[in-house]
Amino acid sequence: MPSILNPLYFRLLKSQTRLFANSSDSNLIRVLKTMPKEPKHIADAQKQRSKIKEKYNKYVPGRVTLQVLGTGAKGAPRALYVFSDQSRYLFNCGEGTQRLAHEHKMKLAKLEHIFVTQPVWKNIGGLPGTALTIQDVGVPQITLHGPKGLEEIFAATKRFVVIRDLKIKMAECTEHSTFEDNVMVVKYVLLERNEDIVHDAIDEESESDNSLGVQVGNSEKSDAETSTRREGGNRRRRRRSNSMNKQREENIVDDTDYYAHERKKFKSRSRSRNQSRPQSLESGLRNHSANNISQISEDILAETKEKGTSMCYICRLQPRPGALNLDKCVKMGVPPGPLLGRLKAGHEVLLPNGNKVTTQDVCEPDDPGPLFLVVDCPTVEYLDSMVESEEFRKHQKFATKDEDLAYLVVHFTPQNVMDNPRYKAWIEDFSPSTSHLVLNETNTCMGSLSVHRIQHKLNLLAEELFPLLGDNGTLTVTEHSNLHQNKKQKCEQNTDTSPSKSMENLSVKTHLEPYLYANTFLNFHLRPKKGLDSTAELKIVPNEYIEETMSIQTFPDVLQSLKQQWNNVKKDLISKNSMRLYPKILFLGTGSCIPNKTRNTSGILLETEKNKYILLDCGEGTYGQLVRFYGKNNCDQVLANINAIYVSHLHADHHIGLIGVLQGRKRALNSLNMKKGPLYLFAPKQILAWLQFYDRFFENIRNEFHLIPNGDLLLNEKNPATFHKNVIEELDMSDISTCFVKHCPNAFGVTVTHKTGFKITYSGDTMPSENLIELGQNSDLLIHEATMEDELANEAIVKLHSTTSQAIDVGKKMNAKHTLLTHFSQRYAKLPRFNENFSENVGIAFDNMQVRLDELPLVPLLYPALKLMFAEHYEELEHKAVKRQLRIDREREASVERKKVKENCKNLE
Incomplete structure (x- = not known):
């Protein structure tokens, strides 16, 4: 040694x-x-946020602006953003709010209060996703304001939306309580519906009371449809029916941890198809409440839905002392130094010459704080409550003091209610100085520029694959004019439909134009009082996007070469097989986890033949993507003809947009006056826990779908002599089969084979799976997730995803003619990394890419230009x-x- x-x-x-x-x-x-990696940055950010908040809470901010984030247009969220120097507030949070906030770099680190007018999807669909973003930027707590039980939306989604580091608090919102901080004081005004009024509104949700349509085993478990309009007798019948169905509904529960694999070391042992299935699938029925919420919460939620309360808000900014005017100080002889500070603090001072100077002598007039209202009158049934409200009357022309007059009224009210004579008369009772901002379906701006920017660029490469979007409701700058174009901007009784009409004109209040119809980033300055500001509104500038791309060195030459190759290959394909029109595959979302400005979460629309559609997965914002691609009017025809929706697994980025699509389909059927039954929902059985909860306590969606559990369609295990065979034939398919894949519990891959012979396989989220290879043998097309690049194989293992080469290899092993890669990590927002495994039958999917099966050989030609x-x-x-x-x-x-x-x-x- x-x-x-x-x-x-x-x-x-x-x-x-x-x-x-x-x-x-x-x-x-x-x-x-x-x-498990603890998100240390969240704790640090929370501490920093608390210090800043403590410092500024004692000051009344000098700048407060109201900003439109989501206009409420068809397919766009309803979201109003109010921000001061240090605080942020959100009024309503519809589906898609998270994506717009991400694109426009909203400072959500300062958002701590969300006000909701009514607990319906168009107001709360974005809450789960937005809460995740708020959590990640270090906000320690958010407070929800609105009807009772609103916070239970997080209890219902806790299995697939994991909130660990954010506390959710519910404010006490009654007519006798208020919210107050250093920015504003908010008073709650409850609108209640008059059940004696019967009306027909296209946007109203159906009140029929059959239970959720569920296909379990070989029989159809659904009650007969019962008409239950709002007459008193029918309401009592519905209560009795609810009590009879209560036990059945309570039996569905999902206690699966869908993100356990990301918190534990991955075990390489793969589950054989012959081994036992996941316990959560076998034990899908449990004798517990649907989402393990308390009986008290259930009672509150049931009461909220029954009453249909809509919450409105009266918001007054805190008064702010007038600013010190230095010119006046000089005139009064006040010397520089501590005397200025005393005057600013509101004290009078004695000058060396014996003169007294008061605050009023040297300060600007105090700002008492402007007042704005947020109003949502969902149907004419609520008009009595709104029109007769004494709280609103105090701020109309009947006000006893000028500072009590409403400076602005924000209307979330549907347009058909705003057009009611009583609603118009109520608006006329406001002072002529009051402005009225409308955030409803009449608006057309969907809020995103990035999707247009990238689509215009991709359209240069292939117009067939990347058509320009049908969403033309956003201001557009043309090459002939600097005006901000908006072809569909509407004003009440306005007959001028010229496309040159600009938002600046809308700020002029006349008897013909009493309302302001907004685009995203329309600002209304409350302090200092500057009023309407449309300079920051979104503008689509197609020429800028094209010039930006064409200015890239050698790009014009590469583009010309691509066009020549494209035409040659296309001619050859036409000569061989005549280029079938169907099927068409439209990618609505090609990103993973959370949406970003160029890739939405998972969604694929399969058009099997003319006006026959199947939707594969349904991430947040899928409904909006359909509206954006097809346009406000044309999308109704598509929505009405969606006959089936497939959900691969229960991660939020694959199914949280389902309710929006179901409701959008129903509105489309009403609008087109079409009568069709519920669509077929192929999904893990456990999805019922979430859908039942939402149906029981928020909005009725039970008539919009029939569930066929994915587990009933397992390859080699299904019985052809079942109800499902009839469903498959009804969808014009010769076969629909599923298999378990290697991802979270209850994750499936699927293959659909059309009666004309084409076969398409979709992986959902998975590691390379032998089950999927067997299922998809000899497919015409494999659509496979490729979340990670090859060098991140270890990370892919931890999260149970595939790399690009692994996905391509699966296509080779199943002998698929073509493979399209999708579900890219958001680090590959525009383009994934290529490698030597990319061949002539491998393509990359983009959002808003529409491709026919016979066009797939053209896709790899795009790589050099991309x-x-x-x-x-x-x-x-x-x-x-x-x-x-x-x-x-x-x-x-x-x-x-x-x-x-x-x-x-x-x-x-």
Whole structure:
């Protein structure tokens, strides 16, 4: 044993210790790598936020602006953003709010209060996703304001929307309570419906009361449809029916942890098809409440739905002392120094010459705080409550003080109610100085520029695959004019439909134009009082996007070469098979986890033949994507003809948009005066826990679908002599089969085979799966997730996803004619990394890409132009890959050096 005083031994020992600590092969490092990663940045951000809040809470902000985020247009969220120097508030949070907030870089780190007018999907559909974003930026708590029980939406979604570091608080919202902070005071006004009023509104949800249509086993479990309009006798019948069906509804529960695999070390043992199924699938029926909420919460929710309360808000900014006027101070002889501070604090001072100076002598007039109203009158049944409200009357022309007059009224009210003579008369009772901002379906702006920007660029490459979007409701700058064009901007009784009409004109209040119809980023400055500001509104500038791309060096030449290749290949394809019109595949969302500005979450529309559609997965914003692609009017025909929806698994990015699509389909059928039955919902049986909860306590959706559990369609296990065979034939399919895949519990892959012969396989989310390969043998098209690039294979294992090469390899093994890759990590917002495995039958999917089956050979031709078009993004990906490889090389070299040190130590011994 060498002496510890030996310098050589000491250096070797020190080197060995250092290398051991840095080695990725050490036990410690391995343990650290496999431990769940705590989001440390969230805790740090929360502490920082608390310090800032404490500092500024004592001051009344000098700047408060009301900003339109979601206009309420068809397919767009309803979301009104109010921000001051240090605080943020949101009024309503419809589906898609998270994506718009991400695109427009809204400072959600300061958002702590969300006000909801009514607990319906168009107001709360974006709450789960927005809460995740708020959590990630370090907000410690958000407070919900609105009808009772609103917070239970988080209890219902907790299995697939994981909120760990954000506290959800529900404010006490009654007519006798208020909310107050350093920015404003909010009074709650409850509108209640008059049940004696019967009306017909296209946007109203059906009140029929049969239970959820569920296909279990071989029989159809659904009650007969019962008409229950709002007459008193029918309401009593509905209550009795609810009590009879209560036990059945309570039996459906889902206690599965769908994200457990991301918190535990992945076990490589794959489950064989012959092994037992996941316990949560076998034990889908439990004798517990649907989502394990308390009986008290259930009673509150049931009462809220029964009464149909709509919450309105009277918001008054806190009074602010007038600012110190230095010119007046000089005139009064006030010297610089502490006397100015005393005057600013509101105290009178005595000057050296004996004169007294008061605050009123040297300050601007106090700002008492302007007042604005947020109003949502859902149907004419609520008009009595609204018109007769004494609280509103105090701020109309009957106000006894000028500061009590409403400065602005924000209307979330549907247009058919606003057109009611009583609603118009109520508006006329406001002062002529009051402005009226409308956020409802009459607006046309959907809020996103990025989707138009990338679509205009991709359209340069292939007009067939990337048609320009049907959403033309956003202001557009044409090459002939600098005016902000909006072809469908509407004003009440306005006969001027010229496309040159600008939002600046809308700010002029006349008897013909009493309302302001908004686009995203319309601002209304409350303090200082500057009123309407439309300079920041979104503008689509097609020429700018095209010039930006064409100015890339060598791009025109590459584009010309692409066009020539495209035409040659297309001619050859036409000569061979006449280019069938169907099927068409439209990608509505090609991103994973959360939406970003260019890739929405999962959704694929399969048009099997003319006016026959099947939707594969349904992430948040899928309904909006349909409206954006087809346009406000044309999308109704598509929605009405969606006959089936397939949900692969119960992660939120694959099914949270389902309710929006179901409601959109129903409105489309009403609008087109079409009578069709419920669509077929192919999904894991456990989805019922969520859908039943929403139906029982928020809005009736029970008549809109029949559930066929994915487990009933397992390959080689289904019985052809079942009800499902009739459903498959009704959908013009010869076969629909599923299989378990390697992802979260109850995750499935699917293959659909049409009666004309084409076969399409969709993986959902999965690691490479032998079950899927067997299921999709000889498919015409495999649509497979490719979440990670090849170098991130270890990360893909942890999250149970596939790399690009793995997805391509699955296509080869199942002998698929073509493979389209989708579900890319948001790090690949524009383009994934290519590798040598990309071949002539492998394509990349983009949002709003529509391709026919016979056009698939054309897709790989796009690669050179795509790399050049998104060169900056692609170079960044390559740069990160090089840095990652250098790190791996350093770790490998350190490992080799460590082994040498060990050997030297042994030799010394």
